[in-house]
Each structure stands twice: as structure tokens, then as C-alpha cells.
Amino acid sequence: xxxxxxxxxxxxxxxxxxxxxxxxxxxxxxxxxxxxxxxxxxxxxxxxxxxxxxxxxxxxxxxxxxxxxxxxxxxxxxxxxxxxxxxxxxxxxxxxxxxxxxxxxxxxxxxxxxxxxxxxxxxxxxxxxxxxxxxxxxxxxxxxxxxxxxxxxxxxxxxxxxxxxxxxxxxxxxxxxxxxxxxxxxxxxxxxxxxxxxxxxxxxxxxxxxxxxxxxxxxxxxxxxxxxxxxxxxxxxxxxxxxxxxxxxxxxxxxxxxxxxxxxxxxxxxxxxxxxxxxxxxxxxxxxxxxxxxxxxxxxxxxxxxxxxxxxxxxxxxxxxxxxxx
Amino acid sequence: xxxxxxxxxxxxxxxxxxxxxxxxxxxxxxxxxxxxxxxxxxxxxxxxxxxxxxxxxxxxxxxxxxxxxxxxxxxxxxxxxxxxxxxxxxxxxxxxxxxxxxxxxxxxxxxxxxxxxxxxxxxxxxxxxxxxxxxxxxxxxxxxxxxxxxxxxxxxxxxxxxxxxxxxxxxxxxxxxxxxxxxxxxxxxxxxxxxxxxxxxxxxxxxxxxxxxxxxxxxxxxxxxxxxxxxxxxxxxxxxxxxxxxxxxxxxxxxxxxxxxxxxxxxxxxxxxxxxxxxxxxxxxxxxxxxxxxxxxxxxxxxxxxxxxxxxxxxxxxxxxxxxxxxxxxxxxxxxxxxxxxxxxxxxxxxxxxxxxxxxxxxxxxxxxxxxxxxxxxxxxxxxxxxxxxxxxxxxxxxxxxxxxxxxxxxxxxxxxxxxxxxxxxxxxxxxxxxxxxxxxxxxxxxxxxxxxxxxxxxxxxxxxxxxxxxxxxxxxxxxx
Numbered sequence: 001x002x003x004x005x006x007x008x009x010x011x012x013x014x015x016x017x018x019x020x021x022x023x024x025x026x027x028x029x030x031x032x033x034x035x036x037x038x039x040x041x042x043x044x045x046x047x048x049x050x051x052x053x054x055x056x057x058x059x060x061x062x063x064x065x066x067x068x069x070x071x072x073x074x075x076x077x078x079x080x081x082x083x084x085x086x087x088x089x090x091x092x093x094x095x096x097x098x099x100x101x102x103x104x105x106x107x108x109x110x111x112x113x114x115x116x117x118x119x120x121x122x123x124x125x126x127x128x129x130x131x132x133x134x135x136x137x138x139x140x141x142x143x144x145x146x147x148x149x150x151x152x153x154x155x156x157x158x159x160x161x162x163x164x165x166x167x168x169x170x171x172x173x174x175x176x177x178x179x180x181x182x183x184x185x186x187x188x189x190x191x192x193x194x195x196x197x198x199x200x201x202x203x204x205x206x207x208x209x210x211x212x213x214x215x216x217x218x219x220x221x222x223x224x225x226x227x228x229x230x231x232x233x234x235x236x237x238x239x240x241x242x243x244x245x246x247x248x249x250x251x252x253x254x255x256x257x258x259x260x261x262x263x264x265x266x267x268x269x270x271x272x273x274x275x276x277x278x279x280x281x282x283x284x285x286x287x288x289x290x291x292x293x294x295x296x297x298x299x300x301x302x303x304x305x306x307x308x309x310x311x312x313x314x315x316x317x318x319x320x321x322x323x324x325x326x
Numbered sequence: 327x328x329x330x331x332x333x334x335x336x337x338x339x340x341x342x343x344x345x346x347x348x349x350x351x352x353x354x355x356x357x358x359x360x361x362x363x364x365x366x367x368x369x370x371x372x373x374x375x376x377x378x379x380x381x382x383x384x385x386x387x388x389x390x391x392x393x394x395x396x397x398x399x400x401x402x403x404x405x406x407x408x409x410x411x412x413x414x415x416x417x418x419x420x421x422x423x424x425x426x427x428x429x430x431x432x433x434x435x436x437x438x439x440x441x442x443x444x445x446x447x448x449x450x451x452x453x454x455x456x457x458x459x460x461x462x463x464x465x466x467x468x469x470x471x472x473x474x475x476x477x478x479x480x481x482x483x484x485x486x487x488x489x490x491x492x493x494x495x496x497x498x499x500x501x502x503x504x505x506x507x508x509x510x511x512x513x514x515x516x517x518x519x520x521x522x523x524x525x526x527x528x529x530x531x532x533x534x535x536x537x538x539x540x541x542x543x544x545x546x547x548x549x550x551x552x553x554x555x556x557x558x559x560x561x562x563x564x565x566x567x568x569x570x571x572x573x574x575x576x577x578x579x580x581x582x583x584x585x586x587x588x589x590x591x592x593x594x595x596x597x598x599x600x601x602x603x604x605x606x607x608x609x610x611x612x613x614x615x616x617x618x619x620x621x622x623x624x625x626x627x628x629x630x631x632x633x634x635x636x637x638x639x640x641x642x643x644x645x646x647x648x649x650x651x652x653x654x655x656x657x658x659x660x661x662x663x664x665x666x667x668x669x670x671x672x673x674x675x676x677x678x679x680x681x682x683x684x685x686x687x688x689x690x691x692x693x694x695x696x697x698x699x700x701x702x703x704x705x706x707x708x709x710x711x712x713x714x715x716x717x718x719x720x721x722x723x724x725x726x727x728x729x730x731x732x733x734x735x736x737x738x739x740x741x742x743x744x745x746x747x748x749x750x751x752x753x754x755x756x757x758x759x760x761x762x763x764x765x766x767x768x769x770x771x772x773x774x775x776x777x778x779x780x781x782x783x784x785x786x787x788x789x790x791x792x793x794x795x796x797x798x799x800x801x802x803x804x805x806x807x
Contacts, residue, residue, distance in 0.1 A: 010741045012706040016679055060680040083676055085683045118682045206685065214692040217700035230695040251590050251599055263657050266668055266687055303607065307614040309579070311654060312586060316603035322596035 015213045016206050019181050024065045027058050029173040033164045037062060041069035048134060048143045052150035053166025056204030059146045063115045074107030085118045090126035094133050101137040111142050120147035127154045168203035178208055188221040196224035200231040239275040246321035254318045262311060269310025273301045289324045296320045331646040332528045333521050336496050341388045344381040346488045350479040357477060358389060361457050369477035371451045371458040375465040376481025379519030382461040386432045395430035412450060429456050436460035437467035444469030451475045483518035492520055493527050502531050508538055529648050550574050551584055555649045558637055559592040567637035568630060578625050579613050583652040585632050592647055598640025605635025667720040674711045697722040705734035
């Protein structure tokens with residue numbers, strides 16, 4: 001019985017947290033980065049850092065592990081995690097930074113760390129303000145900025161940071177970790193199940209572990225069937241469906257879908273555009289139209305960036321799809 | 327779905343069919359008889375004054391039909407009206423000699439004649455060799471110069487009973503029924519305006535009666551926007567499209583949503599829809615720029631694009647177009663509770679599981695799968711993320727499942743509390759045996775840290791946090807920040 005194998009704790013953490021590596025050495029697939037971060041830990045000093053890379057490859061984990069190794073048992077009070085997409089504007093971030101930087105580092109450290117996730121969600125103006133804030137408190141605070149694309153971070157910030165590019169994880173790295181977790185949790189991991197997890201994870205360790213845990217909720221034997229079941233629920237193909245409806249000329253249905261995606265599912269206009277752009281080259285349309293549509297997506301993306309209304313702009317984009325259909 | 331507007335289909339053919347204006351009709355008959363006899367009445371123009379939808383236009387056309395006049399309909403607010411009247415007065419004169427197809431000049435909205443043109447028109451009336459009928463809602467707003475030249479007849483506001491009778495007749499002809507309460511409601515809201523009532527009736531019958539009350543309720547408040555949009559979607563004239571929204575009491579971004587909602591019902595060819603949306607997109611960009619720079623003078627360009635830009639975008643569906651209130655507003659209001667819950671959970675997932683917003687949204691769906699299939703595992707997530715009972719219901723649905731998960735959650739909380747107390751007791755006992763105070767303090771701290779480590783830095787466990795989730799993107803849409 002798997003229940004007997006499991007060590008029953010009073011409170012089980014989500015597996016993405018339970019199996020998050022605590023030490024830099026345990027981070028998989030980023031040896032080139034780990035080496036340099038360990039050097040910072042050893043010398044007790046570091047510049048501002050910029051972590052760039054796709055989701056689920058270890059950026060947050062590296063930041064957490066680094067501060068553990070830098071500050072030891074006092075890491076918590078010396079580490080502040082912020083999310084740029086969550087805080088209401090740069091002023092809120094600035095206030096929190098100020099508040100955090102006001103007090104001295106604990107336990108003899110010479111600085112504290114602020115980890116700012118989704119830094120690329122900040123506008124150019126906000127990033128300028130962030131740069132000033134970084135300078136203002138640079139004597140006792142180091143920033144670790146995390147983003148998917150370093151190109152979305154303004155030059156002046158990039159030049160003040162050591163930039164680390166995290167690589168997508170390869171399947172072997174993900175498989176090893178998933179097998180380890182399945183073993184610790186007393187699960188039976190079938191080969192098909194593992195392959196399915198690797199397929200849906202696309203090198204994203206967090207997604208792999210989340211899918212594993214959700215599949216484990218269905219059954220202690222991890223089958224490909226259950227993996228695809230939970231994965232398809234988590235990543236419905238609404239955006240692709242919406243594009244297809246528009247291409248078929250059914251603008252009203254496409255619009256309905258869009259409203260559901262934006263209002264009910266809570267994706268932002270830009271999230272939708274990113275997914276549309278990803279999908280556009282897989283659409284069953286002539287090659288030149290794929291290019292034309294990519295161009296249109298870019299145009300409407302720019303309009304959104306300019307501060308236009310996402311519903312109106314995306315509807316207008318869908319209308320462009322209707323002419324590109326048949 | 328092209329449908330003839332019922333207000334046209336059931337317009338009275340004969341003067342006798344114009345309801346409840348008997349006294350006024352007698353005066354009109356007497357006046358037209360003079361013309362027919364070949365003599366010219368004392369007053370060459372007739373002004374029908376009365377509230378909207380009482381039969382003024384119908385009267386003119388019924389009269390013309392009965393006596394074989396050709397109606398030259400002119401809009402008084404058009405600046406070129408004077409020229410046109412002059413031309414038709416001359417043309418009519420020559421035609422008159424031939425003795426056929428006499429012309430009847432019909433000047434609608436006479437209360438909208440600009441003062442400058444009024445004197446000129448008054449002079450034309452003096453020279454008229456053919457009947458001129460003017461119509462106006464308010465007699466006193468017709469320019470004085472004109473009032474002096476016309477014979478006035480008054481049309482009464484229709485009673486609710488008149489309106490209901492007319493509606494029932496149409497329903498009979500259409501072989502349709504609507505619930506009696508609805509019929510009464512339509513009549514009540516129309517307040518004597520038969521045209522509005524007939525339009526409402528057609529809306530209700532065409533669109534189905536289930537959301538009828540709601541549509542009617544909107545009509546009450548937004549009467550002018552319904553009318554304005556119907557006019558906007560009926561014209562290909564850029565200038566007219568701009569003018570029809572002038573009286574609409576709305577901010578441009580609200581109007582934008584109304585136009586957005588209805589546009590794809592009016593245009594049906596993809597290239598037209600795309601062109602119309604391109605205009606809307608431009609309008610929206612102007613609104614955004616106005617908002618950002620505080621230069622609200624830019625609003626006028628936004629309005630140009632959303633009205634004229636949309637009106638000239640292509641070929642419109644002919645006939646009756648049902649105008650819908652924007653569904654997005656309804657969707658947003660309806661889903662407000664849900665969105666608040668979702669955003670609150672997303673925020674907790676982001677904080678406790680170190681995720682970006684998009685990843686947290688994805689994780690919500692894994693959580694749903696877990697909540698559905700494994701209440702025990704779900705309960706651990708509930709404690710770890712510090713979810714409220716409502717949030718559990720959001721993920722597991724209201725019902726037995728959510729209750730079970732919540733029960734298990736309370737159990738875990740109880741055990742955690744027990745463990746914490748035990749640790750404290752243990753430490754206190756150690757302190758009582760006389761060990762060094764420093765060590766005890768440290769031990770206590772360490773013990774608490776251990777629990778905290780399990781909970782991964784949460785605070786206020788017993789008090790569910792009530793922080794609201796991020797709503798900016800959604801409300802950008804409604805209120806432009």
C-alpha cells in the first residue's frame with residue numbers, strides 16, 4: 001500500500017515546493033550558472049543579477065537557494081520576493097523596497113536581496129523608476145530580476161546587472177527528477193506516463209511536477225491517459241479554437257470565445273496575443289497568410305502596448321482573421 | 327435575417343387608420359380639400375405639432391396616398407433644405423400645369439430649423455403653389471416667422487389603451503403572441519409613443535421573450551442610445567452618423583462598447599466587419615491617448631472613428647436591426663464575485679508557490695483536478711495556501727465535495743495547533759528545569775521556525791487574508807483605468 005510508504009506529515013506542501021531544491025548544487029541543468037552563483041555565496045558578495053529564461057527552469061529556485069547559502073539560517077528576513085505583475089505599479093514596489101531597505105541586514109550579512117519576478121511586466125517608464133530605486137539602495141540591497149526575455153529589460157538596467165541566461169531543461173533532467181519524486185511519493189510511474197509528462201512539460205520542471213501531482217490525485221499509478229487528462233484541462237486550447245472560428249468566418253462565435261478567455265479565464269490581452277503568435281504558424285492556411293497574420297498580431301500588440309483597450313483591439317484583430325480565412 | 331421594420335410594415339395606409347386624432351384629422355382634410363379644389367387656402371402650409379410616435383409622418387403619407395401626391399420629404403435640420411424647397415416649389419409649379427403628380431412637400435423636424443433659414447423658408451411658403459406640411463414635436467420651438475405662416479393642428483399623446491390596441495392588431499397580423507404583462511409593460515414604457523412601442527414589440531418578438539424585461543429596462547434608461555444606434559447603423563452618411571450620437575448621454579468609451587456589441591450584427595461580410603473594427607480600433611487608440619495625456623480634445627476624433635468610421639465601413643444588413651446592450655458589462659457584473667475569488671487564489675498561489683501570474687492561472691486548473699479527485703491532498707493545499715471556504719468552493723464547486731475538503735482542512739489546522747502547543751510546552755518545560763535562558767529562547771525560536779518552514783512563511787493563519795486580486799486589465803476595459 002502506497003500509504004504505508006508515504007511519510008505522513010501533518011501538513012504536506014505542494015510538490016513544487018516540497019521538492020524545490022534548497023541548495024544550489026541540487027539545481028539541475030544549469031551547471032554554468034550554479035558555478036558562478038556558488039562563487040557569490042562563498043565570497044559573500046554579489047552584483048545585481050538578471051535571470052532570464054523560460055518558465056520552470058530554475059530561476060526562482062536559484063534565487064532562493066542563493067540566499068539560503070549566502071545568509072544561512074537568517075535568509076528569510078534578508079530576502080524579499082516581489083512580483084512585478086502583481087504589485088499595483090512601480091510606486092508600490094518602490095515603497096516596499098524602501099521599507100525593506102530601511103533596516104540593516106540580519107546576521108552580519110552586508111546586504112539584503114530583493115527578488116523581483118516578472119520584471120519584464122514593467123513598462124519602460126516603470127523600469128526607469130526601478131533603475132533609480134536600485135541605485136538609491138545599492139549600498140545594502142541587491143536585486144535579482146527575473147524575466148522570460150532579457151530584451152524586454154531596458155539597457156541601463158541590463159548594464160547594471162550580471163546577466164544569467166537559464167537554458168530550457170532537457171528531457172533527461174526532467175525525467176530524473178520526476179522519477180525521484182514518484183519514488184518518494186510511492187507512485188507507480190509507467191513509462192508511457194513519464195513520456196506523457198515530458199511531452200506536456202516542454203522542459204518546464206514546474207509544469208512537470210504539477211502535472212505529476214494532479215495525475216497522482218487521480219490514481220497512484222501514473223498513466224499517460226491521466227497525464228493528458230489533467231494537462232488538457234489545465235491548458236485548454238481555447239485560443240487556437242478562437243483563431244479557427246475567426247478563420248472560418250464565424251466572427252460572432254470567435255468573439256464569444258475571446259470574451260470567455262479574457263473575462264472568465266482571466267488571461268490578459270497580451271497573454272492571448274502571445275499564444276496567438278505561437279499558434280499562427282501551425283494554422284491550416286497558405287504560408288503568405290501566416291506571415292501577414294503575424295504582422296497583424298504585431299500591429300495590434302503594439303496598440304495594446306500603447307494603452308488601448310484589450311477587448312476592442314483583440315476583436316479588431318479577430319476581424320482581420322476572418323478576411324484571411326477562405 | 328432581414329426583416330421589414332414593423333413601424334413601416336404597419337404604417338397606416340389611409341388617414342382613417344391614424345388612430346385617436348379625429349379632431350386634428352378633420353382640420354387637415356378641410357385644408358387639403360382647398361388645394362384639391364384648385365384654390366389656395368389662406369395658410370399655404372400646415373404644421374402638425376405633437377409628441378413623437380403619435381402619427382404625424384403617417385398622416386402625411388396616408389394623405390398623399392389617398393390623393394395621389396408625391397411626397398417630397400425634407401429634413402428641416404439639413405442646411406441645404408432651403409435650396410431644395412426652392413427647387414421643388416418651382417418644379418411642383420410646372421408639374422401642376424400638367425395636372426398630374428402633384429407634389430406635397432413635407433418638412434420634418436420643423437422645430438430644428440436654424441433661425442437663419444427660417445425667414446427664407448417663410449418667404450417660400452408665401453410663394454408655394456403646392457401644399458407644404460411641417461411636423462414638429464414642440465410648437466413653440468418652431469421659429470416665429472414660420473409659425474405666423476402656418477395653420478396649426480395638434481396631435482395628442484396616445485393613451486396606453488390606444489397603444490395596446492395597436493400592438494394587439496400587429497400581433498394578430500403576425501400570428502404571434504407575447505405575455506400580457508409584457509404587452510402592458512411595453513405600452514407603459516412607450517408613454518404614448520407608438521413608434522417606440524412597435525419597435526419594442528418587434529425587438530421582443532424577434533429576440534425571444536426570456537430576456538425581454540431586461541432589454542426593456544435598458545430601453546427605459548438608455549432610450550436615446552438605442553435610437554441613436556439604430557440611426558447610426560442605418561446611414562452611410564459620415565456627417566449624419568456623427569450627428570446621431572450627439573444627444574446620447576454617455577462617455578465615449580461606453581458608447582464604444584455599445585457600437586462594438588452591435589456592429590457584427592449589422593455588417594455581415596468579413597471585409598466589412600474588419601473595416602468597421604479597424605475604425606473602432608482607431609477610436610479606441612484616440613481614447614487611450616486622451617486618457618494618457620489628459621487631452622480630452624482627442625475624444626472628438628475617437629467619436630468620428632466610432633460613428634462615421636463605422637457607418638461607412640461597408641454594406642449593411644437591410645431592415646430591422648435589433649440593438650443589444652453590451653454583453654461585456656453584463657458578463658463583468660455577473661462574474662465579479664467569481665473573478666474576485668479567482669484573483670485572490672491566484673495571488674496566494676503566486677506568493678506561496680513562487681509563481682508568475684500566468685503560471686498561477688495554469689496551476690489553478692491542476693488544483694481543480696486535485697480538488698475533484700483527492701480531498702485529502704486538496705485539504706493540504708487549502709491549509710498551505712490559506713484558502714477560505716469560498717475559495718474552496720470556487721475550486722471544488724459548491725456541495726458535498728467542498729464540505730468534505732473543508733472538514734479535512736479544519737482537522738489539519740487543529741493538528742497543527744496541537745503540535746505548536748506541544749512544542750511550546752516542551753520548551754517551557756525545558757526552561758523550568760533551569761537551563762540557561764538564552765538557550766531556551768533560541769530553542770523556542772528554532773521550534774517556531776520549524777513550523778514556519780513547514781508553512782513556508784505564512785502569517786495570520788486563522789484570519790483568511792482578504793486582499794483583492796489584480797483587476798487592472800479587466801477594468802481597463804470598463805473604465806479605462
